Structure formats: C-alpha cells, structure tokens
Amino acid sequence: MLDDAPVALRDSFRRFNDGGGKFRLAVINACNLDCAFCHNEAMANPRRGGVRRDVLGVDDLVAIASAWARLGGAQINLTGGEPLALPELVPLIEAIDKRATRIALNSNVLLAERLLRRPRVAAIDVILASLHTLDDATWRDQLGGGRARDATDAIVALARHGYRVDLNYSLGPANRDHFDDVLDFALAHDLHLKAIALVRSSTAPGFYGGDWVDPAWLAARLDARGAACEGSRDSFGGRRTTYRIGRCKIEVKNIAAGRLHTDFCRGCLHQAQCGEGIYGLRTGVDGLLKPCLLRRDRHRPIEPRGDLERQLLDAVHTMVGDWSSARFVGGAPG
Numbered sequence: 084m085l086d087d088a089p090v091a092l093r094d095s096f097r098r099f100n101d102g103g104g105k106f107r108l109a110v111i112n113a114c115n116l117d118c119a120f121c122h123n124e125a126m127a128n129p130r131r132g133g134v135r136r137d138v139l140g141v142d143d144l145v146a147i148a149s150a151w152a153r154l155g156g157a158q159i160n161l162t163g164g165e166p167l168a169l170p171e172l173v174p175l176i177e178a179i180d181k182r183a184t185r186i187a188l189n190s191n192v193l194l195a196e197r198l199l200r201r202p203r204v205a206a207i208d209v210i211l212a213s214l215h216t217l218d219d220a221t222w223r224d225q226l227g228g229g230r231a232r233d234a235t236d237a238i239v240a241l242a243r244h245g246y247r248v249d250l251n252y253s254l255g256p257a258n259r260d261h262f263d264d265v266l267d268f269a270l271a272h273d274l275h276l277k278a279i280a281l282v283r284s285s286t287a288p289g290f291y292g293g294d295w296v297d298p299a300w301l302a303a304r305l306d307a308r309g310a311a312c313e314g315s316r317d318s319f320g321g322r323r324t325t326y327r328i329g330r331c332k333i334e335v336k337n338i339a340a341g342r343l344h345t346d347f348c349r350g351c352l353h354q355a356q357c358g359e360g361i362y363g364l365r366t367g368v369d370g371l372l373k374p375c376l377l378r379r380d381r382h383r384p385i386e387p388r389g390d391l392e393r394q395l396l397d398a399v400h401t402m403v404g405d406w407s408s409a410r411f412v413g414g415a416p417g
C-alpha cells in the first residue's frame with residue numbers, strides 16, 4: 084500500500100498520478116496492423132521481423148496491474164501490440180483487482196467481434212480506439228492493412244454495445260490532411276477525440292516520414308470549426324489543451340508547447356529529439372520496466388514474484404526525481 088512506502092516514493096507517485104502520468108501495460112507484442120510510426124510500446128513487432136515474445140504470462144500481468152491499482156494508480160492502459168489479438172484478454176481484465184483504477188483498452192478495434200459476441204465487460208471503463216484516417220489507401224500504405232470502414236463500423240458497434248469509446252488520432256505527415264474527416268466522424272457519433280503528434284521511438288533518420296507536424300496546426304482547424312477552447316495544462320506527456328464542439332471533447336497534446344524534463348533526463352543525448360518527455364511507465368509481456376521509449380539503456384527487468392508495488396514505486400520515483408529540478412521545455416523535436 085502507498086501509505087507504507089517511504090515518503091519520497093509516495094510523493095513521486097502522487098505527483099505522477101495527479102499530473103496525468105500513465106501506466107501502460109502491454110499484454111501482447113504482436114499486432115494485426117503495422118503502423119509505419121508505431122513505437123509498439125518499445126517492443127519488437129513480429130510483423131517487422133521480431134518474434135512473439137511472452138517473457139511474462141497472463142497471471143504475471145494480472146499481478147502487475149493489480150499492484151498498480153493497490154497503489155491507487157488512476158488508470159491502467161492495456162495496450163500492445165493489439166490487445167484484442169490476445170485470446171485470454173477478457174479473463175485477464177476480469178482477474179485484475181482494479182479497485183478505483185480506470186481500465187482503458189487501447190485498440191485498433193479491427194477484432195472488435197471478440198468483445199461484441201459477449202456481454203459488455205464491466206471492468207473496461209473506456210476503449211481508446213485508434214483512428215488516424217478514414218482513407219483506405221492510407222490504411223494500406225501507412226497502417227499495414229485493414230479498411231477504414233471496418234474500424235468505424237466496429238467503433239459504432241462497440242458504442243452501441245454499451246462501451247464508452249474515445250478516439251485516438253496520431254498526427255503525422257501522412258494523415259495531417261485527414262484530421263477533419265476523423266473529427267467529422269467523432270462529431271457525428273458524439274465521441275471524444277484525443278490528438279497527439281508522432282512520438283519518436285527510434286533515432287532512425289526519416290522516422291516521421293517527413294517533417295514532424297506541430298499539433299498547433301490543429302488548433303487552427305478546430306477554431307475554424309467553431310470549437311470552444313476550455314483551457315490548457317502542463318502535464319506528464321506534454322501540454323494538453325481541451326476544446327469542445329457540442330457534446331464532443333477534443334484534447335490536443337502538444338509537446339512543442341511544453342514537455343516534461345526531470346532528473347531522469349539529465350545528460351540524455353536524445354533531448355533535442357525527444358517527442359514525449361517524461362510521460363508514462365511502460366511494462367508488459369516483455370518483462371521490462373520502461374520509463375522512456377528512447378532510453379533503452381534504462382529499461383530494467385521486472386521481477387513478477389518480487390515486491391511489485393515497490394518495483395513500480397521505484398520506477399516512478401526514477402522518472403520524477405527531485406521535483407525542484409523538473410521543468411517543462413518547449414520547441415519542436417528533431
């Protein structure tokens with residue numbers, strides 16, 4: 084329990100939790116898509132020559148998620164790979180001792196049938212459905228297959244089945260002109276939409292497939308659509324600005340307007356290229372605790388049969404560090 088932890092670890096955890104820091108648990112590294120920009124939560128994607136890699140099993144993942152919930156973590160993002168490709172996904176979710184923690188399922192929803200053929204899973208608080216374009220050619224060329232219509236039909240069906248579905252749009256050079264289509268779909272179905280710019284997960288030249296697209300550009304599009312700006316806040320993962328059009332909330336995350344650098348970033352050689360700042364703690368089937376996508380030298384094994392709460396607290400504390408030296412820095416990443 085959090086109250087039994089040393090004060091410094093407790094303070095860091097509270098700061099992380101209250102500041103919007105995320106806990107991303109990848110339940111599988113395989114995916115049915117192969118998005119050109121995908122960080123795959125710092126795991127190999129078998130579609131790019133990696134292998135299906137399950138260092139940890141379902142019981143381990145349940146134990147890790149439950150430990151986060153026991154600490155009072157606000158949210159667990161179940162991600163991958165494609166979580167719906169994991170046959171044991173529903174029993175895994177139902178086994179988590181989630182308490183007051185919100186469970187968000189990140190998914191491309193092409194395998195939605197696996198949720199639609201059974202009663203709604205009450206433990207899933209929200210499905211964060213990826214929707215980057217409505218154009219089939221872009222699906223084929225950038226996302227590695229699938230069709231826009233299959234995703235949009237699945238989103239509508241999941242909402243009708245009783246799930247809260249929010250949309251996730253990752254903005255890059257290939258789909259910057261498709262934002263209005265995605266917004267129209269959100270508005271037509273009263274769905275919330277979150278937009279973020281592409282986050283560099285490797286130092287490979289040409290990672291973005293063109294120039295990094297500053298999401299400030301979306302503000303102009305939203306203005307033109309009559310969106311009301313409800314305010315901005317600096318948070319773990321970057322400056323978040325919220326807009327509203329009718330019943331839809333649209334959140335734009337912009338690291339160029341401010342991303343968090345902490346003690347963890349001191350001496351980091353990737354600072355000029357960093358497209359995320361301190362954002363979220365990632366772990367999952369690869370058995371690693373990952374405070375940062377780019378700093379693979381700082382990934383550490385997680386011991387599933389050890390004191391999980393302490394391991395999670397230590398990892399968060401490493402990311403937060405001495406808060407008096409934390410700062411939000413601006414500027415486009417390289």
Ligand SMILES: C[S@@+](CC[C@H](N)C(=O)[O-])C[C@H]1O[C@@H](n2cnc3c(N)ncnc32)[C@H](O)[C@@H]1O
Nearest residue numbers: 121122163164165189190191213251253281282
């Ligand atoms: C890694 S995916 C895994 C879950 C699932 N397969 C999906 O497509 O939602 C989770 C989310 O991260 C986003 N994402 C992946 N790589 C990204 C990157 N380099 N920059 C911004 N968003 C990214 C995806 O678009 C998706 O919305």
